[in-house]
Amino acid sequence: MVEPCEFSHLNCFHVPHPQLEKPLRANGTTGLRVCWRQLFFSAFVAAWLKKIFGDHPIPKYEVNPRTTEILHHLSERNRVRDKDIHLVIEDLKQKASEYESEDSFFFLSFIPAVNDVTSDLFHTKSKNEEIKLELAKLEKNLTATLVLEKCLQEDLKKAELHLCTERARVDNRLQNMDFLKAKSEEFRFGIRAAEEKLSARGMDASLSHQSLVALSEKLAELKRQTTPLKKKLESYLDLMPVAIFITFFFLKSSLLIFPKGPE
Template identity: 35%
Template sequence: MCEKIKKVNSWLSTVFGDQPVPQFEVNTRTVGILYQLAQASEARCSETALLVEDLKQKTSEYQADAAHLQDVLLQGVGLSYSGLSKQATEYVSALVDHAIVLGVRDTSLSSFFPAINNLTSDILEAEKSNRRLERELKALRKRLGATLVLRGNLQEDLNNTKKSQAIESAKAEERLLTMGFVKAKAQELSQRQDKSEAQLVSRNMDKSITHQAIVQLSEDVNALKKEIIPLKKKLEPYMDLSPSPSLAQVKIEEAKRELVALDSQLEMNVDFK
């Protein structure tokens, strides 16, 4: 870790020169990243130095070749670059510029033709790649259009869902309020019922006249009526017989006594209420 920090500080000092090195947080991550950058920078500088040396060597070789050709032209043909016409100088300059653009070692046809063929192949390959990229771009545009449409539909569905959720939330809140009111009302009624039952108990109320007792009595009466129906059917053959006077008198007296008892019971019930 210490060696990495030393290397990083040395590299930063070299990079910024006379300017102060910016402050940074010293931890394992930052030191590791800066150390990798320092190594990559040194490797790149080393490669650049080698490339510069190679270019210097090629420049020396080209200068030696140019001097040799000038000597050949001067000694063999008697021509020098300064003795050429303006048009010839332009041609030579254009030839040199083309050679530099094509990256050939010399200006001979054997060097130009392969370079031109390679450049033509590169152009054809670039056009082929361009057509492929155009097809991919069209496909991407088509998919992008479909994606935008889908996104719009999803956004619309989302908005509808939010609206529905808001409505359902309002309904749920209303139900909760109603439920709370019903619970409070039920509790109030239960308290009132308990209070009423306590008052009835304190007044020694007869349970036989309660609603539940009356309902039970009504059910019993209905059951008795159903039992009386077959008995009435059995008595139907005897209904046409003439009643005995003495027996009828007894029945009349019994009916009178029952009527008196019912009147007394009715008066008691009225007085109780």
């Protein structure tokens, strides 16, 4: 016959237990009521403690409904915690697997990236070497240009100094030229006035300055022409009659060409 247990909050039922009935009757107990829920909790707690401690001995504790309930509650919380830990472990394993896949992908992508970076680095180094060579050439050209610029500046200073000197000389010559022009005009007017005075006094036109200059030029031309003839006639001077005749002829020709004017 099943009857309600005194532990009504645990929803237990009491039933007669034949093995425990005799000891309890010796103590004056009229009957035995066993709570099956309490027995189930006790068995569950015992199994849980054995699982927890393993080969180690289980510590002794007072077996009563309260301790059994507390241990059962702890076992339930432990079970829930183990379940959560198991889920966390599975999640971590899944994430580790995903991370390993990503690592493999990144590693496979890393090798070409390293090759590309190495190629870019080599290209950059080559470009830097070319830039260094160009920079060295530019520095050399710049040095030569600076030297040339310095030489040009010195030449420019010398040219400016020479230009100043030449300008002063040209200015001096221009002043002298102006002075000479003025004097020339003055002399020209004086010569013209003198010629007018001489013409008024009845002077022959052949004795004028221009006529004398023309005769002087004509005489110089005749001397130039007779110089070869003189050299040619030197070979005939040994012949006395011929030399006298030639001399007489030459003098006569000279008198005919240059008649003696009035004094």
